[in-house]
Amino acid sequence: MTSVQHSSSQRFTFRKDERLCSDKIIAGLFQSGIFVSKYPFRLNAMRLPQGTPGPRLQILMTAPKRTFKRAVDRNRVKRLMREVYRVQKHRLYEELEKLDMHLAAALIFTGREILSHAEMEKAFAKILERCLAALPEWKERSA
RNA sequence: GAGGCAGUCUGUUCUAUCGACUGGCGAAAGCCAGUAGGAAAGUCCGGGCAACACAGGGCACCGUGCUUCCUAACGGGAAGGGGUGCAAAGCGCAAGCAAUGCACUACAGAAAGUGUCGCAGAAACUAAACCGCCUCUUCUGAGGUAAGGGUGAAAAAGCGGGGUAAGAGCCCACUCGUGCAGCAGUGAUGCUGCAUUGGGAUAAACCUCACGGGUUGAAAGACCAAAUAAACCCAGGCCAAAAGCGGCCCGCUUCGUGACUUCGGUCCGUCUGGGAGGGUAGGUCGAUGGAGCACAAGUGUGAAUUUGUGCCUAGAUGAAUGAUAGAAACUCAAUGCGUUGAGUACAGAACCCGGCUUAUAGGACUGCCUUUUUU
RNA sequence: GGGCUGUUAGCUCAGUUGGUUUAGAGCACUAUCUUGACAAGGUAGGGGUCGAUGGUUCGAAUCCAUUACAGCCCA
Numbered sequence: 170m171t172s173v174q175h176s177s178s179q180r181f182t183f184r185k186d187e188r189l190c191s192d193k194i195i196a197g198l199f200q201s202g203i204f205v206s207k208y209p210f211r212l213n214a215m216r217l218p219q220g221t222p223g224p225r226l227q228i229l230m231t232a233p234k235r236t237f238k239r240a241v242d243r244n245r246v247k248r249l250m251r252e253v254y255r256v257q258k259h260r261l262y263e264e265l266e267k268l269d270m271h272l273a274a275a276l277i278f279t280g281r282e283i284l285s286h287a288e289m290e291k292a293f294a295k296i297l298e299r300c301l302a303a304l305p306e307w308k309e310r311s312a
Numbered sequence: 313g314a315g316g317c318a319g320u321c322u323g324u325u326c327u328a329u330c331g332a333c334u335g336g337c338g339a340a341a342g343c344c345a346g347u348a349g350g351a352a353a354g355u356c357c358g359g360g361c362a363a364c365a366c367a368g369g370g371c372a373c374c375g376u377g378c379u380u381c382c383u384a385a386c387g388g389g390a391a392g393g394g395g396u397g398c399a400a401a402g403c404g405c406a407a408g409c410a411a412u413g414c415a416c417u418a419c420a421g422a423a424a425g426u427g428u429c430g431c432a433g434a435a436a437c438u439a440a441a442c443c444g445c446c447u448c449u450u451c452u453g454a455g456g457u458a459a460g461g462g463u464g465a466a467a468a469a470g471c472g473g474g475g476u477a478a479g480a481g482c483c484c485a486c487u488c489g490u491g492c493a494g495c496a497g498u499g500a501u502g503c504u505g506c507a508u509u510g511g512g513a514u515a516a517a518c519c520u521c522a523c524g525g526g527u528u529g530a531a532a533g534a535c536c537a538a539a540u541a542a543a544c545c546c547a548g549g550c551c552a553a554a555a556g557c558g559g560c561c562c563g564c565u566u567c568g569u570g571a572c573u574u575c576g577g578u579c580c581g582u583c584u585g586g587g588a589g590g591g592u593a594g595g596u597c598g599a600u601g602g603a604g605c606a607c608a609a610g611u612g613u614g615a616a617u618u619u620g621u622g623c624c625u626a627g628a629u630g631a632a633u634g635a636u637a638g639a640a641a642c643u644c645a646a647u648g649c650g651u652u653g654a655g656u657a658c659a660g661a662a663c664c665c666g667g668c669u670u671a672u673a674g675g676a677c678u679g680c681c682u683u684u685u686u687u
Numbered sequence: 688g689g690g691c692u693g694u695u696a697g698c699u700c701a702g703u704u705g706g707u708u709u710a711g712a713g714c715a716c717u718a719u720c721u722u723g724a725c726a727a728g729g730u731a732g733g734g735g736u737c738g739a740u741g742g743u744u745c746g747a748a749u750c751c752a753u754u755a756c757a758g759c760c761c762a
Contacts, residue, residue: 180331182330183331183332184331188630188631190630191594192594192630193593195630231630239660240352240660241658241659244660251634252330252331252634253635255331255635
C-alpha cells in the first residue's frame with residue numbers, strides 16, 4: 170500500500186534538533202561554496218567540527234520567493250521536500266557514521282513548478298547519490 | 313422552467329499508515345487532548361501596548377470636511393437632510409413646478425484675496441456691438457439697443473403681459489436665487505411672510521475657516537547567560553555662551569564657584585556627538601483570557617448597548633498546523649444507462665484588536681432584469 | 688513585520704510639479720534615393736486604449752480614489 174516500510178532500527182522522524190536553526194551556521198553555510206546540484210534541487214553543505222552534540226546532520230529546506238510568489242505554494246514545496254527527506258535520510262546517516270563527519274546542509278528547490286510527491290521522491294534519490302559520492306571529497310577539503 | 317446581475321450566509325467529509333508543534337500525565341518508553349482564515353491578503357485607516365521626548369504660546373507641516381448619533385478610536389458604521397440623474401400622478405396659457413419610486417452622492421467656504429478659463433466667437437469677467445433692429449444724416453457716418461442670429465462647456469435669471477423710435481427688471485404677475493424676520497426641528501434644514509434686479513466656473517488650483525495630529529514601531533522593549541576595553545582618535549559645551557524643548561520663533565530649562573596664565577589661551581576633570589576597532593548574535597518574557605465568543609431577555613428606527621447564563625477557541629520563532637493511500641459527497645463531460653474520466657475555489661497566522669478594500673469553484677437564500685410555456 | 692519608488696511606441700527615456708497647443712526624442716521597422724551589391728548616409732512614412740477601473744472638470748498622460756504588476760530599502 171505505502172512505500173514506507175516499518176523497521177525497529179530505523180524511524181522516519183524529523184525532530185527539532187535535526188533542523189538547522191542557528192543564524193551563525195546558516196551564514197557560514199552559504200559562504201562555504203560547497204554544493205551539489207541536480208535539477209530541481211541544489212544542496213549547499215558545510216562540515217561541522219568533530220564532537221558537535223546532536224545528530225550527524227542538520228538540514229533546512231527552502232523555496233525561493235522569486236519563483237513561488239504565493240506563501241501557499243512555498244509551504245507546499247517545503248512540506249513535500251521535508252516528507253521526501255524524512256523517508257530517505259537514513260542512507261546519508263549511515264555514510265556519515267562511516268566517515269565520522271558532522272554536516273550542516275541547506276536543500277534548495279530550484280525548479281519552476283510544483284512537482285508531485287512521486288516525482289519529488291525520484292528526483293531526491295538522484296541528488297542523494299551525487300551527495301554520497303561527494304562526501305569523501307568534502308571531508309578532505311575541510312580538513 | 314431557463315439565463316444574467318447584485319447582496320448576505322456557507323465554503324467538503326471519513327478511515328488507515330508515517331510524521332511536526334504546543335499543553336497535560338509519566339522515571340522513561342510512550343499515552344491523551346488541541347493545532348490555520350473569511351478574507352490569515354493588500355497595508356488604505358484607527359486603537360491597545362512599548363521606548364524616547366515633553367512648562368506654555370504662536371507659525372509652519374500633515375490629515376479630515378452636510379447634520380446628529382454609535383464607538384476605545386477612525387478617513388469606519390447607522391439614521392436623517394440637501395443635491396444630481398431616470399421614471400412620473402397632478403398643477404400651469406407657457407416657462408416651469410412637482411407628490412411618489414429607484415439609483416448615485418469626497419456634500420464647509422467662490423460677496424477675504426490670488427491664479428486659470430486654449431480654440432471658436434464682436435465680446436470670457438466689475439464684458440461687448442459682427443450680423444440685425446431703431447433714430448438722425450452732408451449718404452458717408454454718428455448715436456441708441458441687448459429682443460433675434462451665430463460661437464462656445466459657459467454670453468450676466470426664466471416666461472407671459474405692459475411699455476418703447478427700437479429695446480431693456482424699465483414696470484407688473486408667476487417661478488428661481490439672495491438677504492432679513494417668524495415658526496418647526498437637538499441639528500443639517502424645511503415652511504411662511506417681507507424686501508431685492510439679483511453679474512460665471514474652478515478650492516480632487518493656491519487659499520480661508522473649523523476640528524484633529526509629539527516621534528518611532530514588537531527588528532518596540534525588559535531580564536538572564538556568555539563575552540568584553542571606564543582603552544584610542546576627532547569635534548563641541550562647562551557662569552554666559554552653548555545645548556535642549558527631533559521644522560522655525562518667542563519663551564523656558566540645564567550645566568566646573570578646578571589649576572596655570574604673557575588674559576590670546578593652555579592643562580586637568582566632566583558631559584554630549586561622531587569615527588575606528590573589539591565582543592556577542594543563545595535563552596526567557598513581551599506573546600495569546602481578549603474593546604473575546606455563543607445564546608436569551610431588555611432598550612433603541614438603526615449602528616449599537618445593558619444584564620444574565622454558558623464556553624476557552626492556533627501560538628510557531630530559519631518558523632508546526634503535513635504527506636501518502638483508500639472510500640464517500642457534490643459538479644461537469646462521455647455514455648453501451650452498468651459505469652468511466654476529470655474537477656472540488658480564493659488562498660497560509662508571525663504582538664493583538666476594530667474597520668475598509670480586493671480575490672473566491674460549488675451550494676443556499678433574498679431582490680431586480682430578460683426570455684419561454686401555461687392560466 | 689515596517690517603509691519608499693516606478694509603469695508612456697518593439698527597446699531606452701522626455702513630457703506630469705503649474706490641465707486645453709501636435710504625446711516628443713534616439714535606436715529599431717517600412718518605402719525610397721545612393722551602390723554592381725551591402726553597410727553608412729539622405730528623404731518620406733507607419734507604429735501609442737499613456738498599466739487598469741471609477742471620479743473631479745467644459746476638457747485628464749497630468750489632479751483624486753481604488754486596484755494590478757514590477758523594483759528598492761530597514762537588524
